[in-house]
Amino acid sequence: MADVAREAHVSGQTVSRVSNGRDNVDAETRERVLAAMHKLGYRPNSAARALRTGRFHSIGVIMFTLSSFGNMRTLDAIAIAAADAGYSITLIPVPHPTLGEVSVAFDRLSEEAVDGVIIIVEAHLLDESDVVLPAGLPVVVVDSTAADRYPMVDTDQAHGARLATEHLLSLGHRTVWHVAGPERSYSATHRREAWESTLRAHGADVPPVLVGDWSSESGHEVGLELARNPDVTAIFTANDQMALGVLRALHEAGRAVPGEVSVVGFDDMEESRSFWPPLTTVRQFFGEVGRLSVEELLQEVESGERGGSTLVATELIVRESTARPPA
Amino acid sequence: MADVAREAHVSGQTVSRVSNGRDNVDAETRERVLAAMHKLGYRPNSAARALRTGRFHSIGVIMFTLSSFGNMRTLDAIAIAAADAGYSITLIPVPHPTLGEVSVAFDRLSEEAVDGVIIIVEAHLLDESDVVLPAGLPVVVVDSTAADRYPMVDTDQAHGARLATEHLLSLGHRTVWHVAGPERSYSATHRREAWESTLRAHGADVPPVLVGDWSSESGHEVGLELARNPDVTAIFTANDQMALGVLRALHEAGRAVPGEVSVVGFDDMEESRSFWPPLTTVRQFFGEVGRLSVEELLQEVESGERGGSTLVATELIVRESTARPPA
DNA sequence: CCGTAGCATGTTTACGTGAACATGCGCCAG
DNA sequence: CTGGCGCATGTTCACGTAAACATGCTACGG
Known part of the structure; x- marks a missing residue:
């Protein structure tokens, strides 16, 4: 200078x-x-500038392995929204979702040059973690339920699950089977609860829940079980990847989709329209979730005002994996 | 203090x-x-520390939309390798892959608090871009070919394409059709060239190339065309997503996979094993690419020594989408 | 018994920036 | 004609840290 x-x-x-x-x-x-x-x-020199102003113009993002489709899309939206606002993104990876790793990430956070943090981590880890986030650091939680402690932005899981379940019931299916995500996942729990309450609200039986781990492989495993059961005519899987595995299992068992069995997924990943058959699914607006979480965080960073929780609606995308039940 | x-x-x-x-x-x-x-x-205070030491302990990553499967896996590995070395990751998104946006990203880069940069951008944009990266800033290029200007780390595209093509030829197919990625993509070009030279080396005819845009939807479009052609018994698609679309097109046309037509993909995304049928594909080791690029970059950051180019081998994963051609 | 080497610790300083205050000049109202 | 005001620009200083150098103490060999 x-x-x-x-x-x-x-x-x-x-x-x-x-x-x-x-x-x-x-x-x-x-x-x-x-x-x-x-x-x-x-x-x-950004370091000197940051030292002088106390602002880093950077947002920290704590997340588990990026390999989840939804997290990635959310991160992408966060990065773009942040860039628009003149902020950059600092990634703080948590290689393994154990309590210890999360603590390490939080610790590291306190030395990171960030003005605020967006946390995309299963809430139960947040709850169990006794590590305190650095005081005074604005935080927004995504895809989780720590709403009592921090502002939260998430997809309206219950809304989506209800759309999926009601779609199948309205086609004439007597009930809807559910392939859930892992027990410890809040979004999986929300979807499962909404599926169940929707069935009850319509007076339908609630079949036993099958549990996967979000992977297509786990969907295939439970799908084999469902395929053997002739009572099953409608399946709602908690994400598209498991739906893919279910579809494969049904094909292997020779059960026609949607002729004999209808399948609905959740997420609307890009590939879902090219599944065989193209998958009816619940679209999540990850971009919106990312955008809103940045908006919320920056409001708190810049004005100190803290907002509440925001839910983003979903949309049912009807393709060719659902039909009326066999006569 | x-x-x-x-x-x-x-x-x-x-x-x-x-x-x-x-x-x-x-x-x-x-x-x-x-x-x-x-x-x-x-x-x-990391700002003061950075001001004093001149080191930010952060690596910048410039990339297009994260929504590409491979980029994401690479980013994930970069983030973890960087964290292990005590560095954090600063994301510099490029919302649209236009020359202007890339220039903006490079400009922004010069004000970012990073010690080095990993660029995951199609090389042709690098070549066309007359924006000069800040001098003295270590750079590593991934998935691209600016090897003359910067060290590069990439999957050995040619090796993978050869594996795929030879696998199909060795099953007895007279030739192999190819669904390529977009023309401007270097990795697409490399795969296509290796496919072609492998065919020639084996004295096989080189059928016309069909071009997609990496999306499963584009795979479906060109797949419909291939499905109509009774000469087609073996298809090598340049990524798994397009393979998914091709599979769907073949199903719609009633052509059995692998009974009538064999399909090989490229990437080995997590879902590929749950395609119907499970996809034979070329596995890329994105984790290795990410790890090596961080290693290379940090070596240059910390010791000033600049390495050369590194190629990461691939592996053919044989599943159920390939078989001998019909008699 | 003294000189010195080695080690723990303290003092001074500069990194590059922007806020706060200071300066100097031109212009306008009284 | 003069006092003051507005504006462009300059000067001083502190942000929190770590390198360089300084200090003072202990221990050990000749």
């Missing part, structure tokens, strides 16, 4: 003013400074 | 030494300082 000041025959303070786009600089002086900055290849 | 020093009756410098784990501090003093740090909830 000093070099630029010398080159442009001004003081460092004036360079700073130009660099920050203040308007109380004479047009001619500004030009001279800009020319000098360009000539010398000047780049503001 | 001053508060901690006062609390522990030592100088700030001693606090700094404890904070950095230097060993030239008396055990008793260290205990006293640690106690004071804990009591006061002291957290080192």
